[in-house]
Amino acid sequence: MASIRNIIFFFTLLVVITVPITSQPCNLYRFSNNINYAACEDLPVLESSLHWNYHPASGVVDVAFNKANAKDSSWVAWAINPTSKGMLGSQSFVAVHKSNATIRAYTSPITSYATILQEGNLSFSVYNLSASYTNGRIIIFASFQLPSNKTVVNHAWQEGLVSDDGTLRPHSFSPSNLRSYGTIDFISGKVSKATEGVNSRTMLRNVHGILNTVSWGIMMPIGVMMGRYLKVFDGLGGTWFHLHRACQSLAFLIAIAGFGSGLYIGNHNGVHHVPHRCVGITLMCLASAQVCVAVFLRPKKDHKYRIFWNIFHYIVGYTTIGLAIWNVLKGFDILNAEKMWKKSYLGTIISLATIAVILEVITWIWVCNKKRTKNSQDRAVIGQQQT
Structure with a gap:
């Protein structure tokens, strides 16, 4: 009997350990202020739920937005958009929890993609607004008048971090943050999730x-390798130069398109990552200077200033490659791309670096052999002249 009990205990413990722990369903959560809500919905992402009471006679809704596992010094927001499905026009309720354990709730109308959730009045009446922080949960309580008595509205929710100076940092661009929107029917309780399609x-x-x-991170390093390692082979003649110029020119044109798309994202979508943006602008300036100097100011090989041109060309070129690789990796982190893509790019760079090392060794061997052969020929010619 004892052995049977031990077996049962073992399997029970195994089930407890292996079955994943899920968050508490919204209908089981009890608020500390003893407020009861007639309806609730577990939102699909960001460990959030929405609770509400709808009063048909007045068109007023009492809501509680519940965000679990909130980080220290963070903000959360829940918003409805009475006019469209986009970010612009959203009327948001914001709660800011700081590291000193204080929490503040306020309203913020979103009128620009560059918003930092400034405090302001909403387009409809708000009667009560407060927030609490309990056991890692940030909860926003609000009562408001549904605009135009619409009971089906678009809604969205977000979370982000708070800087040391108190400013709200932009939210992440992880898949969860990009899918935190949908529609809600306050009468039927039907909540639709965000579509799985990729938005614009x-x-x-x-x-x-x-x-x-492709441009900064792959093609430009390949173009540098062409210019560095192909020119030592006499049989190629000027082919190495045409390949080098074609690869770098195509990479520069693609980079211009990538740079323009980055400026558009920053100006129209309000997305600003200062280090990434500054390095991107620096790269474009360096590449533009490199192109102008290479095309319009390149002296002939026997010119006395050619050595200074070479120094400038090498320094700017290798600096651009180093900054470009860093910025590409930074971009993967900003986009919260799957690790597979970042690892694939790192594998590509490591492969190119390995090939470069091998070619460097081959180049030095080739140059040294060529130099020894030339010295031998010169000595033979001198010997013949002396005889």
């Missing part, structure tokens, strides 16, 4: 990442 903003960011990865 996500598509534009992906295009921006692809263009810059």
